[in-house]
Amino acid sequence: MAEPVVTVQGQRQAGEGLIFWLSGFVLLVGLPLLNVLPDPDSWLHVSDFALNRFGKFLCFAILALGLDLIWGYTGILSLGHGVFFGFGAYAIGMHLMLTIGTESVYGSALPDFMVWNQVKELPLFWKPFYSFGVALAGAVLVPTLFAFIFGFLAFRSRIKGVYFAIITQALALCAWLVFNRNETNLGGTNGLTDFKQILGFRLSEPGTQRALYILTVLFLGAAYAVCRWIIRSRAGRVLVAIRDSEQRVLFSGYSPANYKLFVFVVSAALAGLAGALYVPQVGIITPAQIGVLPSLEMVIWVAVGGRGTLVGAALGAVGVNWARSVLTNYFPELWPFFLGGLFIAVVLLFPDGLVGLFTRVREKWLASGLWVRKSPASSEHNG
Amino acid sequence: MKVALGIMLLGTASLLGAGQAIAAEGPRASTAAPPLSLIDRALADLSSGDQARQDAAANVLIEQGDSSLLPKLEEIRNNADRSVRLAIKPLMDLLKNRSNLASPDADRRRSAAADLGSSGRPVVMPWLEAALAGEPNRWVRYTLEESLALIRLASDDPDTKIKAAAKLGELRSSNAVPALKELLQQTGTDATDQQKALANAARAAIGQIDIWASWANAFETIFRGISLSSILLIMSLGLAIVFGLMGVINMAHGELMMIGAYATFVTQECFRAYFPAGLFDYYFIAAMPIAFCVVALCGLILEATVIRFLYGRPLETMLATWGVSLVLIQAARVYFGDLTSVVAPSWLSGGAQVMVGVYLPYNRIFIIVLSILCVAGIYFLLFRTGVGLRVRAVMQNRDMSSCLGIPTRKVDAYTFAFGSGLAGLAGCALTLIGNVEPGLGQNYIVDSFMVVVTGGVGKLMGTIVASLGIGGLNKFLEPSFGAVYGKVLILVLVILFLQRRPSGLFTIKGRHADA
Numbered sequence: 001m002a003e004p005v006v007t008v009q010g011q012r013q014a015g016e017g018l019i020f021w022l023s024g025f026v027l028l029v030g031l032p033l034l035n036v037l038p039d040p041d042s043w044l045h046v047s048d049f050a051l052n053r054f055g056k057f058l059c060f061a062i063l064a065l066g067l068d069l070i071w072g073y074t075g076i077l078s079l080g081h082g083v084f085f086g087f088g089a090y091a092i093g094m095h096l097m098l099t100i101g102t103e104s105v106y107g108s109a110l111p112d113f114m115v116w117n118q119v120k121e122l123p124l125f126w127k128p129f130y131s132f133g134v135a136l137a138g139a140v141l142v143p144t145l146f147a148f149i150f151g152f153l154a155f156r157s158r159i160k161g162v163y164f165a166i167i168t169q170a171l172a173l174c175a176w177l178v179f180n181r182n183e184t185n186l187g188g189t190n191g192l193t194d195f196k197q198i199l200g201f202r203l204s205e206p207g208t209q210r211a212l213y214i215l216t217v218l219f220l221g222a223a224y225a226v227c228r229w230i231i232r233s234r235a236g237r238v239l240v241a242i243r244d245s246e247q248r249v250l251f252s253g254y255s256p257a258n259y260k261l262f263v264f265v266v267s268a269a270l271a272g273l274a275g276a277l278y279v280p281q282v283g284i285i286t287p288a289q290i291g292v293l294p295s296l297e298m299v300i301w302v303a304v305g306g307r308g309t310l311v312g313a314a315l316g317a318v319g320v321n322w323a324r325s326v327l328t329n330y331f332p333e334l335w336p337f338f339l340g341g342l343f344i345a346v347v348l349l350f351p352d353g354l355v356g357l358f359t360r361v362r363e364k365w366l367a368s369g370l371w372v373r374k375s376p377a378s379s380e381h382n383g
Numbered sequence: 384m385k386v387a388l389g390i391m392l393l394g395t396a397s398l399l400g401a402g403q404a405i406a407a408e409g410p411r412a413s414t415a416a417p418p419l420s421l422i423d424r425a426l427a428d429l430s431s432g433d434q435a436r437q438d439a440a441a442n443v444l445i446e447q448g449d450s451s452l453l454p455k456l457e458e459i460r461n462n463a464d465r466s467v468r469l470a471i472k473p474l475m476d477l478l479k480n481r482s483n484l485a486s487p488d489a490d491r492r493r494s495a496a497a498d499l500g501s502s503g504r505p506v507v508m509p510w511l512e513a514a515l516a517g518e519p520n521r522w523v524r525y526t527l528e529e530s531l532a533l534i535r536l537a538s539d540d541p542d543t544k545i546k547a548a549a550k551l552g553e554l555r556s557s558n559a560v561p562a563l564k565e566l567l568q569q570t571g572t573d574a575t576d577q578q579k580a581l582a583n584a585a586r587a588a589i590g591q592i593d594i595w596a597s598w599a600n601a602f603e604t605i606f607r608g609i610s611l612s613s614i615l616l617i618m619s620l621g622l623a624i625v626f627g628l629m630g631v632i633n634m635a636h637g638e639l640m641m642i643g644a645y646a647t648f649v650t651q652e653c654f655r656a657y658f659p660a661g662l663f664d665y666y667f668i669a670a671m672p673i674a675f676c677v678v679a680l681c682g683l684i685l686e687a688t689v690i691r692f693l694y695g696r697p698l699e700t701m702l703a704t705w706g707v708s709l710v711l712i713q714a715a716r717v718y719f720g721d722l723t724s725v726v727a728p729s730w731l732s733g734g735a736q737v738m739v740g741v742y743l744p745y746n747r748i749f750i751i752v753l754s755i756l757c758v759a760g761i762y763f764l765l766f767r768t769g770v771g772l773r774v775r776a777v778m779q780n781r782d783m784s785s786c787l788g789i790p791t792r793k794v795d796a797y798t799f800a801f802g803s804g805l806a807g808l809a810g811c812a813l814t815l816i817g818n819v820e821p822g823l824g825q826n827y828i829v830d831s832f833m834v835v836v837t838g839g840v841g842k843l844m845g846t847i848v849a850s851l852g853i854g855g856l857n858k859f860l861e862p863s864f865g866a867v868y869g870k871v872l873i874l875v876l877v878i879l880f881l882q883r884r885p886s887g888l889f890t891i892k893g894r895h896a897d898a
Contacts, residue, residue, distance in 0.1 A: 077698045150878075157882045162632045162697040166832045167881075170874050173829045177867045292829070296705055303702065336713035343706020347699045348692055 019311055020224065027058070027217045032210055048206045052281055053325060055213035057318040059278040062216075062223045064301045064317035065310055066270030069227055071299065072307030073236065074263050075243030076160070079295050080168030083175040084143035084268040086290030088275030090179075091142060093192035093285045094126060095135030096203075100196050112194065113187045123185045132199060139276035140269050147268030148261070155257040155264070160246070169292055176291035191286030198280050209281065216277045220314070223270055227310050230266065239263055297339070303346045306353025316353060422452070429459055429467060437467070441474050445506055453478060477502060484514045490733070493523045497558075500530020503537055522736050529556045536562055541577045545584045552588025555595035555739045563589050599740035604858055610747040612854030613754040614816070616847060617809045618827055619834040620757055623846035624802035626835050628778045631690055631799065632701045635708035636831070637824020639803050641715060642681055643674040643810025644819045648725050650674075664728040667811075674811035675804040682803025686796050694795070708824070715821040725814040746815040753812055757805065758847060765843070774798050837877055839887020848888055853877075 031054065034046040063085055070076050097111040106115045110122060128134045150171065154164060182188040201208040230236050241249045242256045249256050279285050288294070297320075305316020320342070327335045350357045421443060428440035444452065453475060460471045476498065483495035496514065499507045508531060515527040532554065535547035548566070551559040563585045570582040618640065625633050633639075647670040654666035689707060693700040727746055734744040765771035776784045777794045785791045813823065834853055838845030853873060860869035881887075 075698075077701070153878055153882060157885045159881055159885060162701060163836055163881075165698065165701060166632075166829075166836050167874075167878060170829050170833055170877075174871045174874050177870060181867055292825075296702075299702065333713070333717060336709050340706040340709030340711075340713070343709065344689060344703045345706075347703040347706075348689065351699070 020221075024217070024221055028214065028221075032214060035206075035210065048209060051213055052209050054318075055209070055216050055281045056278060057321045058213075058216045058220050059274045059281070060298070060301065060317040060321055061314040062220050062277070063271045063274035063298060064305070064313040065220075065223050065227050066267030066274075067298055068302045068307055068310060068313035069230065069239075069270075070263050070267040071302060072309070072313065073231055073243060074239040074260060076260060076264070077162075077165040077299065078168045078264070078267070079165050079292070079299065080171040080175075081267070081271050081298050082172050082290040082292075082295035084147060084271035085275040085278070085294075085298075086175060086179065086285070086287075087143040087146065088139040088272030089279045089285040089289070090186060090192065090275075091129070091135050091139035091272075092276040092279045093195075094129040094186075095132055096195040096198060096280065097187075097192050098126070098130050099198070100194065103196050104194070111187070111192070113182075113190060114185065117182050117185075117188075119185060126185070136276065140272045143268040143272035143275075144265055147265045151261045151264040155260045158257070169295070172290070172292045172295045176287050179287040179290065187286075189287065191284060191288075192279075193284035193286075195280065195283055203280060203283065212277070212281050216281070219273060219277060223273070224310060224314070226266075227270075230263075231310075235259060235262070300339070300343055300346065302353075304342060304353050306355030306357075308352070309355045312353050312355035315355070319354070426452070426455060426459065429456075429463075429471065437470055441470060442506075444474060445477055445504075453482075473502070477504070477507065481507070481510050484510060489520045489523055492518070492520070493526045496523060496526040496530050500526070500533045500558075503534060505534060505538065508534055525554065525739070529554050529558060532556070533559060533562065536566070541581055545581050548581065548584040548588045552584075552591040555592050557592060557596055557740055560589060560592055563592075596740060599738065602738075602741050604862070606741075606743060606747070608855040608858035609751060609851075611858055612851045613747075613751040614809075614813070615827070615830060615834055615854045616850040617750065617754040617757060617812055618806070618831045619838075619846050619850050620754075620761060620843075621802045621805035621809060622831055622835050623838070623843055624761070624805065625799060626832075627838070627842065627846060628774070629795065629798055629802070630697065630778075631694070632697050632704070633685075633690070633802075634701055634705040634828070635685065635711060635824075636704075636803075636806055637826075637828035638708040638711040639678050639681060639806035639824070640810035640813065640827075641711065641819075641821065641824040643678045643807030644725075644814050644823055645715060645719060645810075646670065646674040646677040646807065647811045647814045648719075648723055648819050651725055664730060667728045667731070671808060671811050674807040676807075678807025678810070679800040679804030682800040682806075683796060685803070686799040690799065691792075691795070712821045712825070719819075719821070722818055722820050724818045727815050731815060750812050750815065753808075757808065758843075761805075761843065770797075833874075833877055837880065837887055839884075839889045842887075842889035845887055845889035 031046055031051060034044055035048065035051045038045040040047075063081065067078070067081055070078055100111070102109055104110075104112045104115075106112055108115050110119065114122075129138070154167060159167060178184055179186050179191075180189050186192070195203055197203055198208070198212075201211075203209070231239070238249060238254055238256075238259050241254075242259060246256050275285075298317075301317040301320045302313045303316070304320050305314065306312025323338070324335060327338055346353065352359070425440035425443040428436045429444075444456075456471055456475050456478070460468050460475070463471070480495040480498045480502075483491050484499075486492050486495070492514070496511065499511060511527050511531050511534075515524060515531070518524045518527060529551070532547045532550040533556075535543050536551065536559070538544060538547075544566075548563060551563065566585045567582055567589070570578050621639070622633070622636055625631050625636065647667070650670040650673050651666050654663050654669070658666075685704075685707065689703050690700065693703060731746045731749055734742050735748070736742050763771075765775060773784070773789050773794055774797075776787075777789060777791050777798075781791055784794075810823070817823070830853070831850075834850045835846060837853065838847075838849030856873060856876070857869055860872055864872060
C-alpha cells in the first residue's frame with residue numbers, strides 16, 4: 001500500500017523543493033534588495049509600503065500552513081483559528097503597548113485606553129509582558145495551551161466534522177465578544193495600537209520593518225520545514241489516514257484523538273506565531289481581526305491555494321490577501337461578492353485549489369502529447 | 384351621588400356636566416352651575432401681571448374649569464410672556480388629564496390617572512375618586528387608587544398618611560417606593576409616636592413592595608427566557624429540518640431569515656403604497672405566507688445550484704453556503720441600505736398587564752404562539768401525512784427509499800425548500816422585535832447551530848428541548864454574568880455537556896456506524 005504513495009510524493013517532493021528554495025531566495029534576498037538598492041523611481045523598486053504589506057501576507061501564510069496541517073491533511077475543519085492568531089497578536093501587542101511608556105497621548109505609563117477607562121493601576125496579568133521574552137513565549141504558549149485544553153475536551157468526546165467546526169466557530173464568537181469588552185482590559189473595540197518601538201528599534205523606521213520582514217520570511221521557512229517534516233513522518237501518514245477513514249485508523253490500533261490533538265496544538269502554535277509577527281508590522285490588532293468572519297477567511301486561503309499541499313496553503317494566503325488589498329482599494333463594495341464567490345467557486349469548481357488546477361492543466365497538457373515526458377501517477381489524493 | 388357621577392362620566396362623557404357636578408361637591412361653589420363670569424374673569428386674570436391674582440385665577444380654573452377651556456388657554460398661552468406660559472402649562476395639563484380620565488381608551492385613562500397622581504395636588508382627588516367609582520377596567524382602577532394614595536401620602540394629616548402608606552403597600556406600588564423611603568428618612572430619633580407609627584407603616588409597605596417586586600422580577604425573567612427560547616426555537620426549526628434531518632449544514636440559513644425579514648418589509652411598503660390605509664394593519668398577516676413562499680423559492684434555487692452537488696460533504700457545504708451568505712448580505716446592503724425597520728401592526732404593539740409590575744408585550748406572546756404553532760405544524764406534516772412519511776424514509780435510508788420508488792431528488796429539494804421557508808417565517812417574526820438589517824441572520828446563526836448540535840441531529844424533540852434550555856439558561860445567567868460572559872459560559876457548558884453526550888440530547892438509537 002505504501003509503495004505508490006511514496007513515488008507520487010517523491011515526484012512532488014522534487015517540484016516542491018525547487019519551489020521552496022526558489023521562492024525562499026526571492027522572498028529573503030530578492031525583495032529586500034529591490035527595496036534597498038534601486039532608485040525609488042525605477043520600476044524595479046519595491047516600496048517600503050509594498051514590502052511591509054508583503055510581510056503581512058507572509059504572516060498569514062504561516063498561519064495557513066498550520067491550518068492546512070489540520071484541515072488539508074487531517075480533515076478537521078477549525079473555524080476558530082482567528083482566536084489563536086489573536087492570542088499571539090495580543091501577547092506581543094501588550095508588550096509593545098507597555099514599551100510605549102510615557103510617549104503615549106496622555107503621557108501616562110499606562111496604555112492610553114486604560115487612561116480613558118479610568119484604570120488606575122496596571123492589571124496583574126499585564127505585568128509579565130514588560131519582558132519581551134515572556135511576551136514572545138506567551139504568544140506561542142498561550143494559544144498552545146488553550147488549544148490543548150480545548151482540543152483535549154473536544155477530541156476526547158469525539159466531537160468531529162461539522163460539530164467541531166461549529167464548536168470552534170462558537171469559540172471564535174465568544175473570543176470576539178470577550179476581547180471587545182472594556183473590562184477585560186484588552187483595549188475593547190479599538191484593540192491595541194499606536195506602538196512606537198520594539199526592543200529599542202523604532203517601528204516607524206524602514207530598517208526595522210525590513211528586519212521584521214526578513215524575520216517573517218525566516219520563520220515562514222522554518223514553519224514550512226517543520227510542517228513538511230511532520231507530514232513526511234509516520235505521524236503524518238496517520239494524520240492523512242485519519243482524514244480518509246478515522247474508523248479504520250481506530251480499528252488499526254491507533255488513537256486518532258491523540259494525533260488530532262497534536263496537530264491541533266501545532267497549528268494553534270503556528271497561528272500564535274503568525275499573530276506575533278503580524279502585530280509589529282501592521283501596528284494594530286483589534287477584535288475585528290479575530291472573530292468569526294476572519295477565521296473563516298483563513299480557511300478560504302487554504303482552500304483557494306489548494307489544501308493538502310503546503311505550498312498551496314501559503315500561496316493561497318498570499319494570493320487571496322493580495323487580491324483583497326487590491327479589490328478593497330478600487331472596489332470596496334465588490335469585495336464581499338468576490339470573497340463569497342470564491343467560497344462557492346473553490347468548493348464547486350476547483351476543490352483542489354490553485355495547485356490542483358495547475359496539476360490538472362499540466363496533466364491535460366501531458367496527455368495531449370505535446371510535452372514528451374513520462375506521465376506522473378494521476379490523482380494524488382482524494383481530498 | 385358618586386355612582387350617578389360615574390355613569391355620567393362614562394356613559395355620556397358630558398364633560399361639562401361632570402365638571403359642574405364635581406364643582407358642586409367642592410367646598411366653595413354654592414350653585415350647581417358656576418357663573419360663567421367667574422371663569423371669564425379668571426381667564427382674564429391669568430395674563431395680569433399680578434402673581435397673587437394669577438394663582439387665584441389658576442385655582443378657580445382648576446376647580447371649576449374643564450377641557451372646553453383648553454383652546455382658550457392655548458390662545459392665552461401663545462400670546463403671553465414666559466412666566467404666564469409657565470403658570471398655564473400645569474393648569475392645562477391638569478385639565479387635559481381630567482378630561483382624559485373619561486376617555487374611552489383605557490390606556491389613556493390610565494396614563495391620565497398616573498399623571499394626576501404625580502402632580503401631587505390634593506385638588507385632583509375628587510376627580511380621581513369620581514373616576515374610580517365608575518371605572519370598569521381593573522388596571523385603570525389600580526392606577527387611580529395608587530394615585531389617590533400617593534396624594535394622600537403627601538397630605539398633612541398623619542392618620543391619612545399612615546392609611547395611605549398601608550394602602551400603597553397593599554397595592555405593591557413600586558412608584559411609591561421613593562416617597563415612602565423619604566418618609567422613613569425624615570423620621571428622626573426624636574420622633575413622636577405618631578411619626579413612629581407612620582415610619583413603621585412606611586417600612587412595612589416598602590417590605591411588601593420589595594417582596595412583590597422580586598416575585599415580579601422572577602416572573603419576568605422566566606417570561607423573557609421563554610420568549611428568547613421561542614425565538615431560538617423558531618429559528619432552529621428550519622435548521623432542524625435542513626441540518627437535523629437532511630444533514631445539510633447551511634450557513635446561509637441566517638441570510639434566508641434576513642430575506643424573510645426583507646420580504647416582510649417589502650410587503651409592508653406595498654401595503655402602504657397600493658392598499659387603503661385601513662388595511663395597513665393586516666399587512667403582517669399577508670407577510671407571513673409571502674415570506675415563507677419567497678424564502679422557500681430561494682431555498683429551491685440554492686438547492687438546485689449549490690447544495691445538490693455537495694450532499695454528503697458537510698464541510699464543503701459549510702464553506703460554499705458561507706460564501707452564499709456573504710453574497711446575500713452584501714446584496715441586501717447594496718440594495719436596501721444599512722438599516723430599515725418594520726412598523727409592528729397596531730394589534731401587536733403594546734402589551735398585557737397580567738399582574739402588578741408585570742407587563743407582557745404582545746409581540747413576544749405572538750412569537751411564542753407562532754413557534755408553538757410551527758412545531759405542531761411540522762409534527763403534523765412529518766408524522767401524520769404521506770409527504771412526511773416519504774421525507775422521513777429518504778432521510779433514514781436513501782437507497783432503500785429510491786428502490787421503493789420514492790423520487791429522492793425531489794424529496795430532497797422540497798424538504799430543503801420547506802426548511803428554508805421556515806427560516807423565512809422566522810425572519811418575518813424577527814421583524815417584530817428588532818430592526819431589519821443585512822446582518823440580521825448573523826446575530827443568531829451561531830446560537831441556532833449550537834441549539835441543533837446540543838439537541839442532536841435527526842430529532843426534532845432535541846431541537847425543541849435544546850432551544851428551551853439554551854434560551855432559558857441564557858436569560859437566567861444574563862442578570863448575574865452579563866450578556867457576554869453568559870454566552871461564554873453557555874459555550875463552556877455545551878462543550879462539557881457534549882463530553883457526556885457527544886451526539887446531543889436525543890439521538891437515533893441503534894448501531895449507526897459514524898462514518
